[in-house]
Amino acid sequence: xxxxxxxxxxxxxxAPTAAxxxxxxxxxxxxxxxxxxxxxxxxxxxxxxxVGPNGAGKSTLIRAxxxxxxxxxxxxxxxxxxxxxxxxxxxxVPQHTDLDSEFPVTARQVVLMGRYRHVGWLRRPGRAxxxxxxxxxxxxxxxxxxxxxxxxxxxGQRQRVLFARALAQEADVLLLDEPFNGxxxxxxxxxxxxxxxxxxxxxxxxxSTHDLDLARHTCEEACLLNRRLFAFGPVAQxxxxxxxxxxxxxxxxxxxxxxxxxxxxxxxx
Amino acid sequence: MSSARAxxxxxxxxxTVVAACLAVACGPSRTSSTELPVxxxxxEVADFARIVGGAKVRVYDLVRPGIDPHDFxxxxxxxxxxxxxxxxxxxxxxxxxxxxxALDAAGSHAVVVDTSAGITLRxxxxxxxxxPHIWHDPRNAxxxxxxxxxxxxxADPAHASSYRANGATYVEVLxxxxxxxxxxxxxxxxxxxVTNHDAFGYYAARYGLDVIGSVIPSADTSAELxxxxxxxxxxxxxAQHVRAVFAExxxxxxxxxxxxxxxxxxxxxxxxxxxxxxxxxxxxAGATYLQMMRHNTEVIVANLS
Amino acid sequence: MFAAPYMQHALIAVVIVGVIAGWTGVHxxxxxxxxxxxxxxxxxxxxxxxxxxxxxxxxxxxxVAGAITAVGLTxxxxxxxxxxxASLAILLTTLFAVGVVxxxxxxxxxxxxxxxxxxxxxxxxxxxxxxMGAVAVVAIVVLVGGHKELVMRAFDPNGTxxxxxxxxxxxxxxxxxxAAVMVTALKAIGTTLAVAxxxxxxxxxxxxxxxxxxxVVTSIGxxxxxxxxxxxxxxxxxxxxxxxxxxxxTIVSVLTLTFVVAAIAxxxxxxxxxxxxxxxxx
Numbered sequence: 001x002x003x004x005x006x007x008x009x010x011x012x013x014x015a016p017t018a019a020x021x022x023x024x025x026x027x028x029x030x031x032x033x034x035x036x037x038x039x040x041x042x043x044x045x046x047x048x049x050x051v052g053p054n055g056a057g058k059s060t061l062i063r064a065x066x067x068x069x070x071x072x073x074x075x076x077x078x079x080x081x082x083x084x085x086x087x088x089x090x091x092x093v094p095q096h097t098d099l100d101s102e103f104p105v106t107a108r109q110v111v112l113m114g115r116y117r118h119v120g121w122l123r124r125p126g127r128a129x130x131x132x133x134x135x136x137x138x139x140x141x142x143x144x145x146x147x148x149x150x151x152x153x154x155x156g157q158r159q160r161v162l163f164a165r166a167l168a169q170e171a172d173v174l175l176l177d178e179p180f181n182g183x184x185x186x187x188x189x190x191x192x193x194x195x196x197x198x199x200x201x202x203x204x205x206x207x208s209t210h211d212l213d214l215a216r217h218t219c220e221e222a223c224l225l226n227r228r229l230f231a232f233g234p235v236a237q238x239x240x241x242x243x244x245x246x247x248x249x250x251x252x253x254x255x256x257x258x259x260x261x262x263x264x265x266x267x268x269x
Numbered sequence: 270m271s272s273a274r275a276x277x278x279x280x281x282x283x284x285t286v287v288a289a290c291l292a293v294a295c296g297p298s299r300t301s302s303t304e305l306p307v308x309x310x311x312x313e314v315a316d317f318a319r320i321v322g323g324a325k326v327r328v329y330d331l332v333r334p335g336i337d338p339h340d341f342x343x344x345x346x347x348x349x350x351x352x353x354x355x356x357x358x359x360x361x362x363x364x365x366x367x368x369x370x371a372l373d374a375a376g377s378h379a380v381v382v383d384t385s386a387g388i389t390l391r392x393x394x395x396x397x398x399x400x401p402h403i404w405h406d407p408r409n410a411x412x413x414x415x416x417x418x419x420x421x422x423x424a425d426p427a428h429a430s431s432y433r434a435n436g437a438t439y440v441e442v443l444x445x446x447x448x449x450x451x452x453x454x455x456x457x458x459x460x461x462x463v464t465n466h467d468a469f470g471y472y473a474a475r476y477g478l479d480v481i482g483s484v485i486p487s488a489d490t491s492a493e494l495x496x497x498x499x500x501x502x503x504x505x506x507x508a509q510h511v512r513a514v515f516a517e518x519x520x521x522x523x524x525x526x527x528x529x530x531x532x533x534x535x536x537x538x539x540x541x542x543x544x545x546x547x548x549x550x551x552x553x554a555g556a557t558y559l560q561m562m563r564h565n566t567e568v569i570v571a572n573l574s
Numbered sequence: 575m576f577a578a579p580y581m582q583h584a585l586i587a588v589v590i591v592g593v594i595a596g597w598t599g600v601h602x603x604x605x606x607x608x609x610x611x612x613x614x615x616x617x618x619x620x621x622x623x624x625x626x627x628x629x630x631x632x633x634x635x636x637x638v639a640g641a642i643t644a645v646g647l648t649x650x651x652x653x654x655x656x657x658x659x660a661s662l663a664i665l666l667t668t669l670f671a672v673g674v675v676x677x678x679x680x681x682x683x684x685x686x687x688x689x690x691x692x693x694x695x696x697x698x699x700x701x702x703x704x705x706m707g708a709v710a711v712v713a714i715v716v717l718v719g720g721h722k723e724l725v726m727r728a729f730d731p732n733g734t735x736x737x738x739x740x741x742x743x744x745x746x747x748x749x750x751x752x753a754a755v756m757v758t759a760l761k762a763i764g765t766t767l768a769v770a771x772x773x774x775x776x777x778x779x780x781x782x783x784x785x786x787x788x789x790v791v792t793s794i795g796x797x798x799x800x801x802x803x804x805x806x807x808x809x810x811x812x813x814x815x816x817x818x819x820x821x822x823x824t825i826v827s828v829l830t831l832t833f834v835v836a837a838i839a840x841x842x843x844x845x846x847x848x849x850x851x852x853x854x855x856x
Contacts, residue, residue, distance in 0.1 A: 084738070091736075092736035092737070102727065104783065262648055279778070279832070280838055287802050345813050346813045348580055348696065372752075373579070376577070
């Protein structure tokens with residue numbers, strides 16, 4: 001099995017304030033172990049693709065970074081603090097299919113939701129908030145349909161709305177759950193461009209995807225997991241054939257906890 | 270947009286209906302007539318009020334025949350009647366606990382006449398000031414009638430002499446009634462009475478009858494009979510050789526019939542049922558106080574001779 | 575008609591109940607939580623009955639029972655689990671039965687039972703109105719202050735949690751609002767019909783509006799309007815027609831009628847007539 005130097009740490013000393021730090025993280029639901037022994041450090045301005053088969057724990061990992069599910073072992077630090085405290089600076093883009101298409105909100109109102117943390121309780125969004133929402137809508141090219149009901153938009157348009165919501169939040173970490181699923185090519189390219197723009201402002205981008213080409217295309221680094229970490233590093237190395245085969249061949253439910261080998265940032269030998 | 274059209278048509282309809290309702294509500298009310306407006310709580314005191322007042326009063330019946338006066342929940346019509354009334358006639362003895370709050374709610378300025386004032390009360394159930402069935406003794410009824418006449422005279426001095434005269438006349442009639450009933454019941458061989466509930470305490474005391482027991486052992490019709498109580502009553506009926514169990518007109522006769530059957534005696538029910546709590550409806554055998562008292566007496570005499 | 579105190583009090587009562595039930599109902603319907611309202615009506619009833627038997631304030635009994643239910647149901651409404659509906663139904667009907675048993679121990683219970691279930695709108699006094707008003711003011715403050723967060727949670731619970739809000743706390747707030755409506759509506763229309771007041775105006779509004787904001791205004795309008803119309807109808811039926819129509823049941827009948835009219839109107843309006851510009855609601 002090929003070994004690679006630890007590129008993530010070789011070029012720079014271990015930064016104590018990496019934007020995202022996962023150390024031997026394990027997450028479980030009751031008796032089931034969803035993720036174990038996952039260690040990865042992500043710097044500001046980088047982008048990571050979470051890759052793995054269904055049930056690998058990609059969504060769970062995203063939820064753990066958001067602090068929605070607690071870690072059973074290990075530690076997660078987001079922007080130097082615990083996930084729950086960091087939430088205001090973390091934006092989450094879910095899949096548009098998760099949402100109720102009958103709900104009586106317009107696209108603009110959904111984007112404005114990204115500003116609620118800035119607005120606070122008891123108050124209504126102000127001019128600055130509306131301006132931020134408007135510019136986010138403009139960035140995703142939805143000015144024409146901003147006041148249409150969210151559910152009447154196409155799949156790609158809805159995904160853009162959710163993306164715009166995250167942009168309006170002006171967050172430092174962007175977490176995207178399968179953002180390219182069921183989305184047209186124009187939207188895909190638009191999101192890729194916007195993600196690059198966000199990264200150049202110093203944001204961290206973490207997105208989960210099934211599409212290996214898109215992963216290679218959009219992100220610098222990849223995290224290959226299937227309950228445990230199979231690789232983390234530059235995307236070309238982390239997603240090479242042998243590693244992919246090893247990761248995808250493992251059926252998650254077969255793996256017994258005691259058989260897990262502790263992983264490091266380097267690719268597995 | 271279609272949804273907006275549906276929305277505006279629904280809202281327009283609703284607003285029109287609400288506005289129409291408020292227009293009706295705030296419109297002119299009926300003009301009042303010259304009669305003295307009176308509201309009466311029970312059927313018995315309503316009868317007295319009509320007799321004393323004649324054509325010079327307009328009596329509104331609050332509790333209709335067959336309705337338990339304890340549970341009364343006034344309707345808007347009832348509350349309007351209370352509001353317009355100059356005099357409200359009540360039985361008293363805790364029978365109309367709802368009356369005070371109802372008068373406040375109606376914003377009524379009526380004078381309330383407690384017709385039980387001055388009457389010696391028999392003991393009632395726990396928490397009750399006494400047995401409220403005072404009217405079954407015609408001597409009590411005389412006091413009640415006099416109280417009504419006095420209150421009408423005070424409220425409507427122009428016709429005071431008329432009310433007092435009517436009252437006095439009726440008191441005489443009640444005296445005659447009292448003598449008549451006393452005569453009939455004096456010669457009764459068997460004076461043992463079993464009724465549906467304890468409504469006849471005053472009647473029995475006045476005319477020397479012996480109340481063995483009641484199907485519902487309380488002056489309150491909503492009390493319930495226990496199995497032990499039923500067995501005890503049946504045993505008493507048999508032991509004392511009681512001849513009949515009397516059902517009442519406004520209570521279901523099933524319990525009385527069941528006990529009578531178990532004890533092997535007859536049950537007096539249907540058209541012959543006694544009037545315990547209220548008078549009967551118009552056209553029945555107990556539509557007025559006089560008719561009611563005569564009917565009860567005749568039925569008792571017929572079944573206990 | 576409104577010269578007498580009882581009608582003035584009844585009018586104020588239906589306005590108060592209509593406003594908070596209509597408004598809260600929009601959130602209940604957005605989150606498909608009508609069953610919470612129904613559950614509350616089953617648990618508030620024994621609370622009221624127990625307070626009555628212990629000679630305590632009925633308002634307090636309703637408040638305590640409602641608050642306990644709100645807390646207890648929050649786990650269920652945040653993350654519904656399959657299979658819990660049966661045990662919930664058993665629990666609720668048992669609690670309701672407990673209430674009936676306790677109330678029937680009283681000597682004269684049928685009137686009280688009716689009052690708890692269907693209210694006694696015409697017997698509302700000034701003190702009742704003060705209590706109702708106080709609860710309503712608190713509820714309105716919460717509804718105004720938390721409006722955007724409640725809507726966002728209904729739309730996207732994961733996104734809301736991701737943004738740093740505690741979804742369980744928002745759910746508890748909504749459940750407490752439902753309890754507040756129950757408590758306020760108790761003497762006016764009773765626990766059973768309060769469910770109708772919560773659900774029907776909001777469901778009607780959903781049929782004919784496309785924004786949450788207009789839904790709230792419409793729902794309040796329908797709730798208050800039905801309250802006034804029902805009150806006037808039952809008054810006229812009694813005074814002019816001699817017919818006794820229970821006020822609370824009349825109000826609910828008007829609500830149902832309004833819903834049916836709205837359903838028909840929206841069905842007619844949504845027939846594809848002229849082709850509209852793309853993207854708008856059909």
